[in-house]
Amino acid sequence: MLLRENIPASYIVGKIKNEVVFVTLYSVFIAVMYNTFHFTRISIPIAVPTILGTVISLLLAFKSNQAYDRWWEARTIWGAIVNDSRTLTRQLLTYVDTKYGPSEERAFCEKMAKRQIAWCYSLSRHLRRQDPLKGLEKLISAEDLNYIKQYSNIPLALLELQGADLRHAYKLGWINEFQQVELDNTLTRFSNEMGGCERIKNTVFPATYGTYIHFSLVLFIMLLPFGLIEFFGVVEVPVVIAIASAFFLIEKMAIHLQDPFENKPTDTPTTTISQTIERDIKQMLKVNYKQEEKVEEKDQSKMFYIL
Template sequence: MVKYDPKDWITFIFRFHKADTFRQLFPMMIFIGLYSAGICYLEVEYWQLSQESHVKNISIMHGMLGFVISLLLAYRTNTAYDRWWEGRKLWGSLVNNSRNLAIKLSAMLKDENDKKFLRFLIPTYASILSKHLSNEEVGQLLFEEVDLKINLQKHKPNQVAQILFQKINDLHQSGKISGEQLIILNAELQSFTDVCGACERIKNTPIPYSYSAFIKKFIFFYVMTLPFGYVFNLGYYVIPVVVFIFYVLASLELIAEEIEDPFGNDDNDLPTGKIAENIKRHVEEIL
């Protein structure tokens, strides 16, 4: 995730970060510019269309459709940001629940070996969940004397949650924690799987294909028809104007595409790996 100062306007305006949409759209912007120049040359120099030509009235269509495309893009970006923010709230709840579980266990347990096992097991869930959501490989984890056998062919976060619950259940059966304490711990234990399921719902349910494809086609054909009408008023200045309009509209769609899946490795995705490291540090401090 990109770290920045939101008050530094100069940096925003004059620096092009690798996550900036300008880099991604530059080849298409060149094509749009050449296309606009070709249309402008044909209408002004070759066909020599007059101001009374009906082609000039195409701009009326753009005025009507501009409102529609603004609504579509506003809904698209809001929906994508809602998914990004929901993912951040889920990982925030995972941080809090990991801390709460560690705090409760630190007060209930007296055996240092049990604390040592849980000190590594609790943050392991966040670490493996981060790799699971970003489709990274997870190998066999060995933390000092704590050996966790993870079957790479099965659901990895579920296996860690199962080991964690089995350890808590063993502590109950051995009399190290009471039945009332087991009930108190159940909320945090259950929340781990709840967070995992909610994150998987976001990741595995993208925006419907028809909706996304329609917006792209709408932007493309809207921009490609702009030179026909506005060349009468702008002349060859229509070239930078059309390129700029395409940049604005296409950038909104690209931004929405990037943030709608917040668990990848893009610059604007959630720093789940960093959050997992923070959980590990906090749990080790508590236990």
């Protein structure tokens, strides 16, 4: 998940350490050969790597922009999930008459609201290809848990149970026809939002596009020492390393942002969002959120940055 933490330099360097080692050895080799063996004094006009670098910069900028669009779309969808989860709970508490204290109607509202919390957590883990059933026993009944275990798509099974309970409430007269339609529309939005997340998750960023840019970047780095050696001499080594590191970091940033559900520091923060939804819904239900055992404790942010 995306974290509001200062990223350690060791984490940043770790992402490009192999590339930096290669560039260092290569640039040192070129400098040694150029200064030791005069017959290998090959240099090219600085304009050649400059033009190639400009083209690669434009391609990387386009790739980064497209990757950020995918990340931002994922964040927008989860923002809608927050709003619709609050809306569903508010509709349940206002449509169903629960003012007389503990009753079947009140139990119905709490059951659907807590199942909505379970849906958020299960969708988060489902998108990250983790166990979507983890922790759900704290929110849903054993009967519901046994039912959804039959499905490969746990969030979809939870939405099916929500729809079934909604129909049951309508038949009992707890909600009227108009209220049933409104609640069903809210459930439909959850289904659409889940589909939007799955579309982002399952749509692979064009591999050929990234591969071609990477090969062009490698070519640029290999030509760069020959363009700088005549002007900088041995100093071209740190210059080449600095330029190459900047390009490789931008490339890595785009690669990480293009997949917002991989449980990385650059992820859409679905776990934290789910915890926010859990807190808000339980407060609307007048449940003591601080005393109740939470489904998932907050992650230790530093764990994301272990190399």
